[in-house]
Amino acid sequence: MRFMIVVKASRDSEAGIMPPAEMISAMADYHEELAKAGVLLDGSGLQPSSKGWRIKWSGGKKTITDGPFAETKELIAGYTIIQVKTREEAMEWANRFPNPQIENGEIEVRQMFELEDFEHSEGIDRFREMGIAQDRT
Amino acid sequence: MPTNDRHSRDHPDLYPQPDDSVAKSRATHRAIETVFRMERARIIAALARFTRNVDLAEEFAQDALIAALRSWPEDGVPDKPGGWLITSARRRAIDHFRRTKMAHGKLMLLSIDAEAEAPVGPPDSDADFGDEMLGLMFVSCHPVLSTEARVALTLRLIGGLTTEEIARAYLVTETAMSQRIVRAKRLLSEAGVPFEMPNGSDRAERLTSVLEVLYLVFNEGYSATKGDDWMRPQLCQEAMRLGRMLASLAPNEAEVHGLIALMEIQASRLPARSDAQGRPILLLDQNRTRWDHLLINRGLAALARAQALPQPGPYTLQAAIAACHARARTAEETDWKRIAALYAALGELAPSPVIELNRAMALAIAFGPAAGLELADQLAYEPALRNYHFLPSVRADLLMKLGRVHEALGEFERAAALTQNQRERAMLLERAQSCRDALVRKGSDKGFLT
Numbered sequence: 001m002r003f004m005i006v007v008k009a010s011r012d013s014e015a016g017i018m019p020p021a022e023m024i025s026a027m028a029d030y031h032e033e034l035a036k037a038g039v040l041l042d043g044s045g046l047q048p049s050s051k052g053w054r055i056k057w058s059g060g061k062k063t064i065t066d067g068p069f070a071e072t073k074e075l076i077a078g079y080t081i082i083q084v085k086t087r088e089e090a091m092e093w094a095n096r097f098p099n100p101q102i103e104n105g106e107i108e109v110r111q112m113f114e115l116e117d118f119e120h121s122e123g124i125d126r127f128r129e130m131g132i133a134q135d136r137t
Numbered sequence: 138m139p140t141n142d143r144h145s146r147d148h149p150d151l152y153p154q155p156d157d158s159v160a161k162s163r164a165t166h167r168a169i170e171t172v173f174r175m176e177r178a179r180i181i182a183a184l185a186r187f188t189r190n191v192d193l194a195e196e197f198a199q200d201a202l203i204a205a206l207r208s209w210p211e212d213g214v215p216d217k218p219g220g221w222l223i224t225s226a227r228r229r230a231i232d233h234f235r236r237t238k239m240a241h242g243k244l245m246l247l248s249i250d251a252e253a254e255a256p257v258g259p260p261d262s263d264a265d266f267g268d269e270m271l272g273l274m275f276v277s278c279h280p281v282l283s284t285e286a287r288v289a290l291t292l293r294l295i296g297g298l299t300t301e302e303i304a305r306a307y308l309v310t311e312t313a314m315s316q317r318i319v320r321a322k323r324l325l326s327e328a329g330v331p332f333e334m335p336n337g338s339d340r341a342e343r344l345t346s347v348l349e350v351l352y353l354v355f356n357e358g359y360s361a362t363k364g365d366d367w368m369r370p371q372l373c374q375e376a377m378r379l380g381r382m383l384a385s386l387a388p389n390e391a392e393v394h395g396l397i398a399l400m401e402i403q404a405s406r407l408p409a410r411s412d413a414q415g416r417p418i419l420l421l422d423q424n425r426t427r428w429d430h431l432l433i434n435r436g437l438a439a440l441a442r443a444q445a446l447p448q449p450g451p452y453t454l455q456a457a458i459a460a461c462h463a464r465a466r467t468a469e470e471t472d473w474k475r476i477a478a479l480y481a482a483l484g485e486l487a488p489s490p491v492i493e494l495n496r497a498m499a500l501a502i503a504f505g506p507a508a509g510l511e512l513a514d515q516l517a518y519e520p521a522l523r524n525y526h527f528l529p530s531v532r533a534d535l536l537m538k539l540g541r542v543h544e545a546l547g548e549f550e551r552a553a554a555l556t557q558n559q560r561e562r563a564m565l566l567e568r569a570q571s572c573r574d575a576l577v578r579k580g581s582d583k584g585f586l587t
Contacts, residue, residue: 036266036385037175038378042431081431083374088171 002041002083002112003090009049009075010101014068016048019102026098034082039093043080073106081112165210173202176219178295182269183223186332188230191276191294192322197233201226270295271386272332274379278346281328286321287350288357293318295382296375306357306372347383348396348452351376355400359407373404384439394443395453401436402459405429416560421468433463454483473503490519491527498531506538526555530565537572542579546572 012019019027034040050068069075078100084090090109099105177198184194201222215221277290289307292298298306304314335343358372380397387393409427411417418424440460443453458479465471480496493516501509513532522528533548549569553562 032385036382038380038382038385040381041435083378085174085374086171088167089175092168092171092175 001085001087001090001114002081003094004110004112005080005082005094005097006076006108006110007045007078007080007100008106008108009072009077010103010105011072012102013077014048014050014072014075016050019100023098023100023102027100030096030098031080033096034080034093039082039084039089041081041083043078045078046076049075087111162210166206169205169209169214170202172214172218173205173222174297176222177297178273179219179266179270180222180226181294182266182273184226184230185273185276186269187227188234189332190326191273191290192326193230193233194226195294197226197229198222200229204229267386268334270382272334274347274383274386275335275343276325276330276332278343278350279325279328279330280343280346281330282321282324284350284353286317286324287346288353289314289317290321291347291350291379292354292375295379298371298375302371306369344387344390344392348392351380351383352396352400352452354379355403359403370407373400373407376400377404389446391443391446391449392452394439394446395449395451395456398436398439398443398456399452399459401432401439402456402463405432405436405463420462421471425466425468428463436460436463451483451487454479454486458483471502473499477503490516490521491525494522494525494528494531501535501538506535510535510539524555526552526561526565528552529555533565533568537568542572542575546576 018024031040031043048068052067054065054067054069056063056065080097082090082093084093090111094107094109097107100107180198180201181191181194184197185191188194188197204225205218205222209215274291274295277294278287282290285307289303292303292306293300300315300318301311303318304311307314309317334340354372355376358369358374358376377397377400380393380400384393384397405428406420406423408429409418409423409425436456437460440453440456443449443456458476461472461476461479477496477499480492480499484492484496493512497509497512497516499509500512510532513528513535516522516528517532519528529548530552533545533552536542536545536548546569549565549572553565553569556562556565
């Protein structure tokens with residue numbers, strides 16, 4: 001199963017301030033550990049939201065807004081994707097993640113959809129077409 | 138930097154769980170067992186080097202788990218759990234040798250006594266870890282063992298699969314698999330297989346054996362021939378995980394990256410390889426949007442690494458062929474000329490009539506059926522292909538395209554008689570029938586059958 005470790009943004013990361021050398025090296029050590037265990041699939045840091053944009057749909061209308069975005073806590077600053085055998089293993093790896101920010105860091109771990117989930121939902125789609133799996137409230 | 142901040146890692150606080158203390162301690166145990174499973178191969182690798190006996194190494198690793206289950210719930214999980222477990226397992230080993238006073242044990246005690254009395258700390262540098270783990274891989278895949286035994290031992294010691302899981306994957310009873318593993322371990326110790334890292338050409342040979350074992354495991358999972366359905370994806374995953382591990386241990390070996398590239402790209406097709414009823418879908422008919430693009434990107438990156446290193450070999454070439462398919466957004470965009478050239482290069486490195494037959498197919502698509510048939514015809518008397526249904530089926534297809542229907546009919550029938558696969562036989566017989574129909578039409582056009 002695959003998990004994505006999402007690193008939340010901070011004021012510093014949004015300001016484009018590069019993390020101190022020790023933090024970069026702790027991050028590199030951690031990702032090296034993941035690689036050595038053969039569980040690292042992908043990972044990247046994200047540039048500040050000032051370089052991004054948003055697209056919103058509402059009432060059939062689409063609006064595009066350029067960054068930066070104010071609500072720093074809801075933004076993400078990077079991600080790491082790991083492939084592990086159990087949920088507990090993902091917890092243990094997440095637990096070893098170094099604090100990604102200078103002060104108050106936060107990470108969030110989410111399980112990714114897999115082939116089986118995908119096929120499952122496709123099956124449900126087919127049932128929907130037959131009118132079986134609809135909500136009957 | 139503070140390193141002994143044990144309480145921040147205190148599992149009962151860390152993992153959300155109910156108040157009930159029994160459930161709580163059960164969750165703690167599960168968390169400890171998870172840490173152990175993650176560190177197990179490393180502990181065994183360190184202890185195998187230490188004791189020169191994989192059986193003992195496994196036993197002492199297990200002892201370390203028991204010690205952890207006893208002390209971690211109260212003291213918290215140590216900052217470096219792997220180092221803690223290895224130190225604990227080493228103490229067990231030393232106790233064991235002191236007790237048994239084996240000649241070898243005595244000898245060992247002389248050399249390790251000083252170290253054993255040293256205060257407990259993380260015993261291993263990263264370099265040691267790499268050497269020990271790679272050493273364990275080399276030992277598990279040692280040529281003194283049968284291929285079956287190499288596979289079983291690798292999955293058990295490094296993969297950390299249970300004997301039951303390996304037995305399920307290879308369709309044997311748990312007892313039989315357990316015996317296979319016990320015998321393999323005994324054979325290693327009887328043969329006095331050294332735990333030092335091999336050098337020079339010996340190292341290259343041993344590395345080839347490790348790669349072969351990983352690819353066998355991968356293929357067992359990938360091919361739909363036998364084994365438990367539930368275990369198959371696990372085997373692919375495990376082979377890939379061990380391959381990625383190996384790449385970080387031996388980063389300068391082209392073929393390690395080549396094999397990873399091959400496995401990643403092949404695995405990227407898993408979501409598209411069968412239809413809703415589980416029937417196989419051929420590569421050229423697959424819905425390419427269902428391919429796993431994360432794995433394709435990883436595969437292409439690994440291939441680039443392999444090609445940048447000296448001596449890319451057969452795995453790298455096979456990966457390059459797989460990459461030609463992975464890069465093509467539609468089947469029509471496939472670069473068949475390049476594939477034909479890569480098969481030629483592969484055939485030079487590892488001559489095989491099966492590779493030649495694949496090259497014939499690539500040539501036929503790239504340059505027309507006549508070019509493919511010319512090569513396929515040369516293979517007609519290859520003893521290795523005498524009972525291989527693929528040869529007559531390829532020839533039949535090309536003959537049909539060239540309008541040589543009568544010859545095609547014979548080849549379709551021959552291929553149908555040779556294949557073991559029912560579905561394939563039905564398909565081949567269908568095509569033979571369409572040849573007959575075409576012949577009848579042709580005959581009636583000329584008035585022969587009136």
